[in-house]
């Protein structure tokens with residue numbers, strides 16, 4: 186048995202019925218980790234199917250316009266399906282296949298993880314069901330169609346706040362009843378152990394590549410590594426390449442929504458307190474009674490009341506720093522990157538970028554920021570238009 | 579002898595299983611749920627599981643989820659439920675009371691604090707649905723220090739070795755889940771469950787109570803032949819959430835529980 190906690194965080198807070206399923210998963214993963222065949226399969230798909238490695242791109246015009254630090258973008262938006270999510274779904278789906286499971290289930294908020302899961306299910310010839318809050322089904326209609334086109338069944342969840350957390354509850358319930366043939370493919374570094382570990386491992390390819398690319402292009406490590414944090418998988422993935430280099434400042438950017446003081450945000454670390462949800466102990470947004478509260482962000486992918494337990498640990502220990510970016514700054518960053526670089530970022534990624542933009546002028550051009558551009562923004566065009574209409578009105 | 583031991587011993591002498599009733603506290607509101615629990619006790623429940631509603635009940639089926647949602651909306655909180663529990667336990671000193679919730683609710687209140695509080699107000703035990711063996715230490719320790727039973731669960735998926743470990747560390751009774759899945763009313767594979775209970779009983783020194791999915795007197799009767807206790811929750815809440823005046827639903831619930839109480843007797 187490995188250590189299942191990160192300090193006081195993490196663990197396996199699940200119903201007894203799920204414990205054998207988690208144990209089976211842990212064993213299968215530890216075996217796969219030692220299996221060169223598994224690695225080869227995974228690496229080959231990352232290369233030929235996802236299109237890795239993803240480029241590291243110096244955003245020269247953007248950096249010059251800000252008159253400060255040099256901003257480099259890790260282009261996860263160029264992956265197949267348009268986000269970092271596929272790195273993880275390929276890894277977990279291969280694991281599922283090795284375990285002899287025939288059915289994949291997943292939760293999704295914005296729909297990106299759902300699409301990435303439906304994609305690998307098609308790729309590997311597996312059955313796929315995605316749980317999605319009924320509110321998100323409406324908000325992200327295009328992604329629902331993508332999942333259905335890929336052959337997945339989308340199950341709307343209308344309970345609670347009808348968003349990502351409720352979808353995750355329902356996926357856990359389904360898994361509790363069907364773990365014999367079903368693999369639960371969690372989309373971020375949250376959930377019970379071993380999920381935070383294995384999702385981190387599958388996403389660490391981002392950080393490993395980026396570190397080498399920084400060395401190749403700039404001759405040294407970046408000064409700051411900046412990533413948005415929903416559940417925290419793209420952030421943990423890029424941080425993984427720099428954990429052994431304490432001189433590199435790691436920054437996680439949470440969704441500040443309408444501002445921390447407004448109460449309408451999704452900043453679990455910056456604005457929450459410790460609790461237990463979806464199998465792990467971590468920072469959560471909850472009320473005084475311990476009921477999980479509704480979250481808000483213009484970016485659906487950051488709209489989650491918890492955060493991966495390792496982030497909670499790194500926040501307390503100071504190994505990483507966590508900040509917030511509000512809706513309007515994220516939208517401004519979205520526009521800025523489009524205009525200066527011809528890249529339309531996902532609204533999630535725009536949060537990370539907005540933080541880089543906020544502080545860039547405080548640093549000289551010799552300082553480098555590495556920003557994880559976790560996804561592309563096609564999916565967000567509607568949201569951005571509506572946001573601007575409301576602001577204008 | 580502690581109270582739970584007394585209850586199980588008495589039931590054993592009366593040649594029957596203990597009748598354990600789960601109630602979603604605060605459903606449909608605090609006052610009504612107090613009446614519902616009062617009704618359950620008067621109709622023959624030996625032990626009451628006081629369900630504290632949580633916004634994200636990942637181990638519950640639709641009936642209890644719905645009840646939790648209504649209870650929270652109508653203002654149910656842990657402190658209010660503890661006040662109610664104190665009144666109930668004063669009125670019914672012979673009845674066993676278990677606080678039943680999810681870890682976040684307990685953690686938020688304070689694990690030490692809740693474990694000090696429960697014995698003071700006459701409660702016997704605590705059960706956290708999402709607290710398996712691996713994580714139980716942080717709650718088991720304050721339970722032990724305060725003489726409170728931490729009720730453990732086993733499921734049909736639990737390997738025997740693991741079940742033995744759970745049972746050897748158990749206190750009060752062990753909650754044996756009848757099916758892999760969430761709470762709710764359903765058709766049970768009674769023969770399989772009976773066989774599973776027999777295996778557990780052969781390895782356990784604490785009483786074994788069977789729960790999940792029991793929805794009628796027939797199922798209760800069948801499982802009572804082997805289990806030390808039977809637990810009924812969703813079927814009770816379903817009656818409380820039926821149509822008509824609440825007083826009529828209460829009457830229906832009383833009849834249902836009285837019927838269960840008759841059927842937990844063992845055949846000679």
Ligand SMILES: Cc1ncc(COP(=O)(O)O)c(C=O)c1O
Nearest residue numbers: 415416417418419486533559560
């Ligand atoms: C492009 C993109 N970035 C980031 C996230 C947030 O997830 P995480 O914090 O796990 O990287 C999402 C989630 O949907 C996403 O689609």
